[in-house]
Amino acid sequence: MVESTIQGNMALEDILNIEHLEKIREFEDNSSYYILGKIKVLGDIKELNKNGALKLPRVPPKPGIPIYRADDELLKKVFSKGHLKIGHLVTREEVEVKLDANKLCSRHLAILAMTGMGKSNTVAVLLRELNKLKATVLVFDMHGEYRDIYCESEKLRIHIIEPKINIYRINDDLCDLAGVDAQATKQRPYIRKAVKEIKEKFKESDFSTVEEYVNAIIGKLEEYKIDNNYKKDESSIQTAIFRLEDMLQFRKNIITLHYNPINDIKEHYINIIPMEELDENAVDIIVSYIAKAVLDDRKRIIIDKGRDFAKPIFMIFEEAHLIAPQNRKTRAKYYLSRIAREGRKFGVGLCLVSQRPKTLDAETLSQCSNLIISKLIEPTDQKHVQMASENLSEDLVKQLTSLNIGEAIILGPCIKVPAIVKVDRFDGRYGGEDLNLVELWEKDYEESENLKKSDKIENSAFGDDDLFF
Numbered sequence: 084m085v086e087s088t089i090q091g092n093m094a095l096e097d098i099l100n101i102e103h104l105e106k107i108r109e110f111e112d113n114s115s116y117y118i119l120g121k122i123k124v125l126g127d128i129k130e131l132n133k134n135g136a137l138k139l140p141r142v143p144p145k146p147g148i149p150i151y152r153a154d155d156e157l158l159k160k161v162f163s164k165g166h167l168k169i170g171h172l173v174t175r176e177e178v179e180v181k182l183d184a185n186k187l188c189s190r191h192l193a194i195l196a197m198t199g200m201g202k203s204n205t206v207a208v209l210l211r212e213l214n215k216l217k218a219t220v221l222v223f224d225m226h227g228e229y230r231d232i233y234c235e236s237e238k239l240r241i242h243i244i245e246p247k248i249n250i251y252r253i254n255d256d257l258c259d260l261a262g263v264d265a266q267a268t269k270q271r272p273y274i275r276k277a278v279k280e281i282k283e284k285f286k287e288s289d290f291s292t293v294e295e296y297v298n299a300i301i302g303k304l305e306e307y308k309i310d311n312n313y314k315k316d317e318s319s320i321q322t323a324i325f326r327l328e329d330m331l332q333f334r335k336n337i338i339t340l341h342y343n344p345i346n347d348i349k350e351h352y353i354n355i356i357p358m359e360e361l362d363e364n365a366v367d368i369i370v371s372y373i374a375k376a377v378l379d380d381r382k383r384i385i386i387d388k389g390r391d392f393a394k395p396i397f398m399i400f401e402e403a404h405l406i407a408p409q410n411r412k413t414r415a416k417y418y419l420s421r422i423a424r425e426g427r428k429f430g431v432g433l434c435l436v437s438q439r440p441k442t443l444d445a446e447t448l449s450q451c452s453n454l455i456i457s458k459l460i461e462p463t464d465q466k467h468v469q470m471a472s473e474n475l476s477e478d479l480v481k482q483l484t485s486l487n488i489g490e491a492i493i494l495g496p497c498i499k500v501p502a503i504v505k506v507d508r509f510d511g512r513y514g515g516e517d518l519n520l521v522e523l524w525e526k527d528y529e530e531s532e533n534l535k536k537s538d539k540i541e542n543s544a545f546g547d548d549d550l551f552f
């Protein structure tokens with residue numbers, strides 16, 4: 084791979100001022116210019132022909148040997164043998180780049196780029212390609228971008244899972260879901276005590292609705308309120324009751340009973356969980372609840388039935404820096420890093436999508452061996468990614484600032500050698516695309532003008548006394 088080139092001219096090397104330059108220019112001709120290319124040896128073709136792998140030769144090439152432009156057929160052997168058609172080499176339109184789906188999903192993936200550089204488009208292309216492989220995918224769709232995804236070339240199997248949480252199955256998170264302050268040292272123990280006593284007395288099946296269950300907890304708290312032993316905490320207990328009543332009122336669309344998210348996941352479908360209406364706290368609780376349920380479920384399948392019965396699943400987390408932030412403890416971060424460490428053995432793959440890599444948890448990011456990185460100009464973002472991924476070399480980092488929209492450096496086990504790829508434009512529609520504001524203004528203005536005209540016509544034609552009743 085030619086990493087960089089410079090152009091020079093021996094005759095101009097020591098020029099000190101413009102007059103000299105003008106004089107020299109009268110005599111020089113094109114032959115005095117030279118181009119110097121810095122190359123990186125990617126591997127030995129003989130090995131490639133033998134077993135399709137690119138092995139670095141032990142000995143560097145001799146100085147002065149001829150250099151040839153690699154022909155497309157050779158490049159196709161390196162880049163076009165995978166399962167997932169993601170695009171083509173940025174310098175070779177005819178050389179398709181196909182990624183190894185096994186290595187991509189089992190060794191996890193991070194899709195990183197500053198905003199507007201094509202992350203969601205890349206996700207949409209991957210979803211289409213994974214759908215062709217009948218993959219089971221679960222997308223935590225923070226902006227509801229993929230809810231209405233539509234592809235021209237491929238009938239996508241899409242299943243929408245409205246975010247829900249079975250609050251009988253959670254304990255401490257119940258206080259958070261109810262919005263009990265993390266420092267509420269009195270409310271929390273009382274809620275925990277009430278939940279514990281209720282669960283000792285009743286099974287989940289004893290409650291037909293989530294209201295019944297929450298009101299049972301509130302009933303318990305009411306008992307504590309009139310109990311002399313807890314008199315001193317009466318106001319805290321009352322506040323806890325208010326919080327639970329608020330939860331019933333404001334979170335009723337996401338709290339439920341008798342629900343296991345695993346039963347909601349359709350195998351071989353792109354399962355999308357639109358989370359645009361949830362606040363950060365609810366997102367954290369739901370993402371961790373589902374991520375834990377998936378990991379436990381896939382583990383149990385392998386432990387009970389063996390690897391041949393594994394049900395691989397690829398989970399995509401948009402806005403991953405909000406879910407697994409670098410400097411903040413969240414539930415979801417704990418489960419994401421567990422999946423990043425253990426998921427490979429149980430067929431659970433992770434894809435983190437972020438436009439703020441420096442705020443993404445470095446430990447979780449470092450478990451993503453595959454990277455699709457588009458333009459990152461923030462040096463702190465670049466440094467953070469480089470520290471988290473040993474395969475991202477200095478020379479590749481230098482390329483990051485010059486990438487255009489839709490161009491990405493792809494590296495890791497999913498591709499034989501790092502490459503700069505022009506990602507295909509998704510052939511369909513997803514929610515994140517840039518709006519054509521001028522077109523929308525024009526259309527909306529015309530519609531409103533036509534509306535005014537038709538109102539005028541209506542009024543003038545009928546006038547007031549002609550209205551038919």
Ligand SMILES: Nc1ncnc2c1ncn2[C@@H]1O[C@H](COP(=O)(O)OP(=O)(O)OP(=O)(O)O)[C@@H](O)[C@H]1O
Nearest residue numbers: 198199200201202203204489506507508515516517
């Ligand atoms: N591979 C591509 N080829 C050509 N144009 C692209 C490509 N990917 C994205 N674009 C253009 O860039 C725009 C933004 O793309 P996209 O929504 O994928 O960016 P993004 O990084 O997800 O942005 P955000 O961070 O805001 O979600 C798209 O509307 C499209 O016009």
